[in-house]
Amino acid sequence: MKVIDWLATQFDQETKTTRRHLERLPNDKLDWRPHEKSYTAGALASHIVESLNWTTDIFTKDEVNFDPATYKPYVAASTSELLEVFEKAVADGKRVLEGVDDEAAMQPWSLKIGGRTLFERPRLDVFRDFTLSHVIHHRGQFSVYLRLLNVPVPGSYGPTADEQF
Numbered sequence: 001m002k003v004i005d006w007l008a009t010q011f012d013q014e015t016k017t018t019r020r021h022l023e024r025l026p027n028d029k030l031d032w033r034p035h036e037k038s039y040t041a042g043a044l045a046s047h048i049v050e051s052l053n054w055t056t057d058i059f060t061k062d063e064v065n066f067d068p069a070t071y072k073p074y075v076a077a078s079t080s081e082l083l084e085v086f087e088k089a090v091a092d093g094k095r096v097l098e099g100v101d102d103e104a105a106m107q108p109w110s111l112k113i114g115g116r117t118l119f120e121r122p123r124l125d126v127f128r129d130f131t132l133s134h135v136i137h138h139r140g141q142f143s144v145y146l147r148l149l150n151v152p153v154p155g156s157y158g159p160t161a162d163e164q165f
Helices: 003-022 041-052 053-060 079-098 123-146
Strands: 063-066 108-113 118-124
Touching: 003 041, 003 079, 003 123, 041 053, 041 079, 041 123, 053 079, 053 123, 108 123, 118 123
Parallel strands: 063 108
Antiparallel strands: 108 118
16 A cells, blocks of 8 residues: 555544544534633634645645744634535545655655745655644543533543543
């Protein structure tokens, strides 16, 4: 199996699990947060969805020049909108990954902030960190939000107290 095919399989598995978490966000809890320094539930869920969009940038551009002064994060207005944007991001990601081979996946990709290079690494390495690991990390946070909201938490890699396999 090619490395990029393995990563595409991981993308598929992780997005299926992520959807099961996001669809449980109560629409009336989008503005809820567990602590004043924490994301709201809606902002955290939106950030997870937004992270999936990195897939396209990583595999279709040589670099991204991020400008913190003009960046406006996506924040869903409803759970249904969140899921609609999520489905589009997943479909776009799968389409992009289907067109990548291992050689292209090993090509360098750069992240710049305000024109200054923060790093340059192989695309597949950036995809693993910026998309897959990033989504997994924030999905873990989101599962705690669900627990604190008394919403049944779906399993990610095994059963939960709410969902037995």
